[in-house]
Amino acid sequence: MEEQEPGQWKRMVIDASAGAIAGGISRTVTSPLDVIKIRFQVQLEPTTSWALLNGHISRPSKYTGMFQATKDIFREEGLWGFWRGNVPALLMVMPYSAIQFTVLHKLKTFAAGSSKAENHINLSAYLSYVSGALAGCAATVGSYPFDLLRTILASQGEPKVYPTMRSAFVDIVSTRGFRGLYAGLSPTLVEIIPYAGLQFGTYDTFKRWTMDWNRIRSSNTSSTGADNNLSSFQLFVCGLAAGTCAKLVCHPLDVVKKRFQIEGLQRHPKYGARVEHRAYRNMSDALSRIVQAEGWAGLYKGIVPSTVKAAPAGAVTFVAYEYASDWLESILT
16 A cells, blocks of 8 residues: 555646646637637627617627627737736636646546546546536635636726736725635536536547547557557547537536626726626526526627637647646656
């Protein structure tokens, strides 16, 4: 037993470090799409001309389309505007990814009875889903305040209400108390269970399918070692598909989460109405009120940049993790 401990600790260091590296790279690469998505999600006014014509809201909208939003943000805030809130985002996503991949590997090791990654791929889709969901919950609780600060800084635009992360932090604590740093945690956990479960469950499923396809292609050779090795392009496609599936299913819960995160906080009038303090009693009330006031389209505000972002984000995360994990393993073993 004592001989296994160093190996277990080494594995934890590899998983945590590779997860942090993968999360940091993915977040930085996809930050512009994340900023655009958040601007749509926190906008109470319609985000499309179709919704404006078919809804009851006639107020002018700041953002009405992805291309228009991109032009406006660049014109008003410059290129740096697309990376607004990226520092707290990195402070959130790096520990988030580190915790997520570490817990995920531990759970898969327990379920498979082996710490070897090649044995984890043979787990059932159900076990992959449950492992991913539990890992996502642990990571969310551990990094949530930075997620809240990221949303607030990314949503505020120009002129800034909070010039720094510290000013946002101080205002939240003074107006909401320390509990305010976890505003929106409940819908986040409700969202992360299906999201992380679907993301990791479908990723493992797509990897198994791809490995089977590789075996069929190489069935005429005697080599079996290459059958389980996926190319970087195949890993990218598997991550792309997994991220897209998870985001399409869970997007309405992400909209509700963003509304809880910014309720009662200052917002410049040119960006439209703000979400008033205690605008929603709970998550179900938020869902019904959004549908009532903004139509069903309100639950899918930001779905285009969100899906466009989720696909490469998932792909980059998984590919970066696989390569970082292999690189760290080669150094530490």
